[in-house]
Amino acid sequence: xxxxxxxxxxxxxxxxxxxxxxxxxxxxxxxxxxxxxxxxxxxxxxxxxxxxxxxxxxxxxxxxxxxxxxxxxxxxxxxxxxxxxxxxxxxxxxxxxxxxxxxxxxxxxxxxxxxxxxxxxxxxxxxxxxxxxxxxxxxxxxxxxxxxxxxxxxxxxxxxxxxxxxxxxxxxxxxxxxxxxxxxxxxxxxxxxxxxxxxxxxxxxxxxxxxxxxxxxxxxxxxxx
Numbered sequence: 472x473x474x475x476x477x478x479x480x481x482x483x484x485x486x487x488x489x490x491x492x493x494x495x496x497x498x499x500x501x502x503x504x505x506x507x508x509x510x511x512x513x514x515x516x517x518x519x520x521x522x523x524x525x526x527x528x529x530x531x532x533x534x535x536x537x538x539x540x541x542x543x544x545x546x547x548x549x550x551x552x553x554x555x556x557x558x559x560x561x562x563x564x565x566x567x568x569x570x571x572x573x574x575x576x577x578x579x580x581x582x583x584x585x586x587x588x589x590x591x592x593x594x595x596x597x598x599x600x601x602x603x604x605x606x607x608x609x610x611x612x613x614x615x616x617x618x619x620x621x622x623x624x625x626x627x628x629x630x631x632x633x634x635x636x637x638x639x640x641x642x643x644x645x646x647x648x649x650x651x652x653x654x655x656x657x658x659x660x661x662x663x664x665x666x667x668x669x670x671x672x673x674x675x676x677x678x679x680x681x682x683x684x685x686x687x688x689x690x691x692x693x694x695x696x
Contacts, residue, residue, distance in 0.1 A: 485688045490650070491642065493688075496681035497653045498638045500674060503614035505630045510536040511601045512594065515564070516586050516608040516616055517543015517556030522634035524560035527607045528567035530632060536605060539564055540593065542577040542586040547693065548648075583616060584668055587623040603628040610636060611653050615660055618669040648692075650685060655693025657682040662695055 513536045515527035527539050541564065543549070543556025552559070555578040564574055577593050580586045594601060601624075606616045610633040620629045641649045657678065664671040686694055 490685070490688065490690075493681040493685050494642075494650050494653060495638060496678050497650075497657055497685070498611055500678035501611040501614050501653060501656060502633070503617060503631055504610070504633050505617075507533075507535050507605065507630055507632065508603060508628070509534075510603040510605050510630065511538065511599065512536050512590075513539045513605045513607060514586070514590055515539060515541045515560050516583065516606060516612065517541065517546070517549075517560060517580060518609055518612070519546075519548040519556075520609050520634075520636075521559060521563045522636060523607055523609060524563035525567055526632060526634040527560075528564040528569050530605060530607065531564070531569050531573065532567075538573055538575065538599070539569055540575045540577055540590050542580050542590050544579050544581050546581055548652075583612070583619045584623055584663075586616075587620050591624045601627050603630070605630045605632055607632045609633060611641075611656060614672065615656055615669065618660060618664070618672050621670040622668060647690070650690045651692040654682050654685045654690050655695070658686075658694055 507530065513527050513530050515524050524541065530536065531539050541557045541560035543560065545552055545555060549556055557576040557578040561574055561576050565571060575593065577589050580589045604627050606620055606629055608616045613631040613633050617629055617631050620627070657674065660672060660674065663669045
């Protein structure tokens with residue numbers, strides 16, 4: 472795998488083992504998976520990783536909720552997709568055995584907050600009450616998804632779930648984009664809490680310092696300026 476730094480030595484000059492360990496510190500904070508409990512809805516948070524939809528289907532088959540909502544229009548990574556994230560995810564969950572009448576599509580959301588607010592409006596319009604829900608996201612989006620849902624849809628007992636994909640497995644893909652996304656997500660946890668978009672969640676000093684160092688090293692494509 473070509474490591475970050477190999478094609479742009481001027482910008483990505485840190486040794487790969489150092490970058491890898493910095494990313495691990497960020498990952499360890501962002502991943503927050505909770506025990507499951509019977510719920511009214513499984514909300515698959517749209518993104519570029521269809522394994523999220525596979526996990527949502529698995530939870531449905533295990534009986535944790537009778538309804539799967541797949542939410543997502545196009546976001547910063549999927550803006551060039553021919554279909555919305557919701558349509559891609561809907562196809563995946565159906566291919567994994569979830570019947571069509573157990574799946575709802577929400578195709579407008581362009582970010583995490585809109586995944587929550589648009590799904591809330593969709594279910595309210597259909598008269599579906601939600602006392603407990605399951606947020607299914609990429610592992611490194613679980614904590615931020617929970618913080619967002621707690622602000623944008625309070626009064627619901629939210630649980631988080633994610634596909635069992637390791638840090639090392641993500642690094643074997645597009646490592647640079649993966650690290651850039653995590654840096655952006657951790658920064659957003661602070662910025663969006665200040666703006667009232669999600670509830671504050673303390674960030675360990677080591678994780679925050681690692682995110683800052685990665686940004687300094689050039690992994691800053693998704694950092695809010």
